[in-house]
Amino acid sequence: MNTKTKIVNLEIAKEQVKAWKEEGEKVVFTNGCFDILHLGHVDYLEKARNLGTKMILGLNTDASIQRLKGEERPIVPEHARARVMASLEFIDLVVLFSEDTPLNLIQNMQPSVLVKGSDYSVSQIVGAKEVLESGGSVETIDLVEGFSTTNIIDRIKSFI
Numbered sequence: 075m076n077t078k079t080k081i082v083n084l085e086i087a088k089e090q091v092k093a094w095k096e097e098g099e100k101v102v103f104t105n106g107c108f109d110i111l112h113l114g115h116v117d118y119l120e121k122a123r124n125l126g127t128k129m130i131l132g133l134n135t136d137a138s139i140q141r142l143k144g145e146e147r148p149i150v151p152e153h154a155r156a157r158v159m160a161s162l163e164f165i166d167l168v169v170l171f172s173e174d175t176p177l178n179l180i181q182n183m184q185p186s187v188l189v190k191g192s193d194y195s196v197s198q199i200v201g202a203k204e205v206l207e208s209g210g211s212v213e214t215i216d217l218v219e220g221f222s223t224t225n226i227i228d229r230i231k232s233f234i
Contacts, residue, residue, distance in 0.1 A: 077160035087169045091183045103185035105132030105176040109148045114221030121215045122189040123164035130167045132176040175200040186210050191217045
C-alpha cells in the first residue's frame with residue numbers, strides 16, 4: 075500500500091475498521107500533531123502498534139494545531155505530515171481531524187485499543203471512557219526522555 079492510499083477520511087476509516095474487526099484484527103488508535111518526526115515519536119508509535127494488529131493514527135490538521143499550540147505551529151503542513159506518517163510501516167491508516175480532540179474519530183471507529191503517552195493518566199485521555207465502555211482497552215506508553223517537538227524547536231531557536 076502506498077502512502078497516499080493510507081491517508082483516508084473518517085468514513086473510509088470507519089468502514090476499514092469494521093472490516094478489520096470482522097477479520098479478527100485488533101485495531102489500535104492513537105493521535106497527535108507529529109509536527110517534526112523524531113525518535114520519541116517513532117518509539118511511541120512502534121510500541122503502540124505492538125499492542126494490536128492494525129494501527130490508525132488520528133492526525134491534527136494545521137488549524138487544530140494552531141488553536142492548541144499557537145500561531146507559530148505547525149512547522150510542517152498537514153499534507154506533508156500525513157505523508158510522512160503514512161510512510162511508517164507500523165501505521166496502517168492516517169485520518170486527519172480538525173477538532174481540538176479526536177473524540178469524534180474514536181466514537182466513530184471504536185478501536186480495540188486506545189493509546190496515549192504516559193504523560194497522561196487514563197482519566198485524562200480523550201475517548202477512554204467510550205473505548206472502555208465498548209469493551210476495548212486504554213494503554214499508556216512511556217515516552218523517550220528528552221525528545222519532544224517543542225524541545226527540538228527551542229534548541230533550533232537557540233542557534234538563531
